[in-house]
Amino acid sequence: MKESNTNQITALYCRLSQEDLRAGESLSIENQRLLLKEYADKNGFKNCQYYIDDGYSGVNKNRPAYVKMLTDIEKGLISTVIVKDQSRLGRDHLETGRLMEILFPSYDVRFIAISDGVDSINGLNDMSGIKNYFNDFFAQDTSRKIRTIQKAKGERGERVGASLPYGYMKDPNDQKRIIPDPVTAPVVKRIFEMYASGIGMKKICNTLEEEEVLSPSVYAFNKTGSRSGNPKLDKPYAWSIASVRSMLLNQMYCGDTVNFKTYTKSNKLKKRIKNDPEKVLIFENTHEPIIDRGLFELVQKHFVGRKRANGNGEMDKYAGYLYCAECGSRLYLHRNKKTYNNFMCGRYEKRKSNCTAHYIREEVVDAIVLEAIQRVTKYAREHSDEFYEMAMSNGENEAVSRTKNGEALRNEYEAKINALESAISMLYMDRVTGRVTPERYDSLAAGYEKKQSELKTKLHELDSHTSYLAVREKCVREFIDNAKKYIDVSEVTPQLLRAFIRRIEVHEKTEKRSRSCMNDITVHFSFLADKEIKLDGIMIETFKI
Secondary structure (H helix, E strand, O other): OOOOOOOOEEEEEEEEOHHHHHOOHHHOHHHHHHHHHHHHHHOOOOOEEEEEEEOOOOOOOOOHHHHHHHHHHHOOOEEEEEEOOHHHHOOOHHHHHHHHHHHHHHOOOEEEEOOOOEEHHHOOOHHHHHHHHHHHHHHHHHHHHHHHHHHHHHHHOOOOOOOOOOOEEEEOOEEEEEEEOOOOHHHHHHHHHHHHOOEOHHHHHHHHHHOOOOOHHHHHHHHHOOOOOOOOOOOOOOOOHHHHHHHHOOHHHHOOEEEOOEEOOEOOEOOOEEOOHHHOEEEOOOOOOOOOHHHHHHHHHHHHOOOOOOOOOEOOOOOOOEEEOOOOOEEEEEOOOOOOOEEEEHHHHHOOOOOOOOOEEHHHHHHHHHHHHHHHHHHHHHOHHHHHHHHHHOOHHHHHHHHHHHHHHHHHHHHHHHHHHHHHHHHHHHHHHOOOOHHHHHHHHHHHHHHHHHHHHHHHHHHHHHOHHHHHHHHHHHHHHHHHHOOOOOOOOHHHHHHHEEEEEEOOOOOOOOOOOOOOEEEEEOOOOOOOEEEOOEEEEEOOO
8 A cells, every 4th residue: 555645634533423423422523533533643643634423323325524524535635534433434334345445445545443443564364354243233233123012102192303394383381292383383384275276386476485484395394403404594474385295284283193104115215205195194183283284175175176376376266076976086177268168077088987977067066065155044044043943953862872981991992091001111120120121122112012002093983973973063063153144145166165074966958969068066065964955945955074
């Protein structure tokens, strides 16, 4: 090996991950810096330069300082690399071995791992490769333990995501709780309201940019210094459609915790893979919502329809509402500048079934829906008590029965959950006193926590059943309140559909292609009932719970 050029850099590389930090102060960045500087001064290394990766795992090959150091090596700028030990260079034994055995010798770079007694000027020994393997094994074992802990937390309903969604912040009094951010939560609510009112995502982005609302990534950078979202500091108000779409699909905004949406195959593959729907766990009402559940569900209905906005940035107001009465497919809007906007059955258009076109003009749908809303809301407004009695009478006895039987089950589930919590506490004490090994504790605790999670899921389902009557009453009262609010209804708007309509079904004409024969339309209103209700000659069909 040739002598080092005094003008070349002596790279002092430091790395610290969150797992290393828990191991103690000996691995801290400051401790590594002092150790490397002392060694370099004592052994006469000149032109020293630090390359520091703080908070990066050893299996990550994209560490900023690490990548910069390898680039400088390939440019011939570095003559020596010094680390505290081989694990600082990396915990992937294949990658670390490639550096030590191929890359460094190829560029005449001297490698020194102080604590491991490795100096490539004296040649590498067999123990170097074995240490690389054990460093790799340590990373895999740590990853396995963390995954086990995260899985148990996620099954208990605790949030396992590393980052908070835009609109939320950690509670200053309890770091495990999240609360709406007073600065950004109103922005999230406004985005949902705009989209629900029929405004497209591109127009939403343009509006926020015109009003100089900081983008989520720039706001996070200004608040925490995080660059994880690749903030465009030269364009701080540039909102992306991807950011808005991600918000509109995020169920956390209505107060729910959603765990295990994605996963990775191993600790070395960082790409997140979308999980199967049945493996995703949802826990409702775990934190304060930013938007109400009705608004969230309305936005999701828009997403199942055609999402393309028109030239003015406005969406199809019937997206997620209009369905084929025969095959159940969505009806899609066809805009036509020369004639009339119309809807047609999606399955018919795609030739996925033998269904017919169900062609109907948008103006015809508007006229029928408007008349239905006017007649029903007038009755609800002028005969509020009678409307309430009729809407609430259906299925009330069943709801009361569910409530009575559910109380016994609730007490049983809660007793079992408390018993498991006591068992976990006693098991922890056994671990502290040494009566149970850490490995045995992890195994038993994971089993108890899994049983707890299953019981909590059953308890949540029970609560959903017993709240049947309360949900019905809430929907009926909201319908009556809206009927009193919307008195002068003259056109069908997204706000009007949101207030009163759950689903609209279009039937095929009895005479196909007839210009005089009209389509029958069934309008399902938003209050909940078990069957049709006849009010003063008006047949109201609604969904079942």
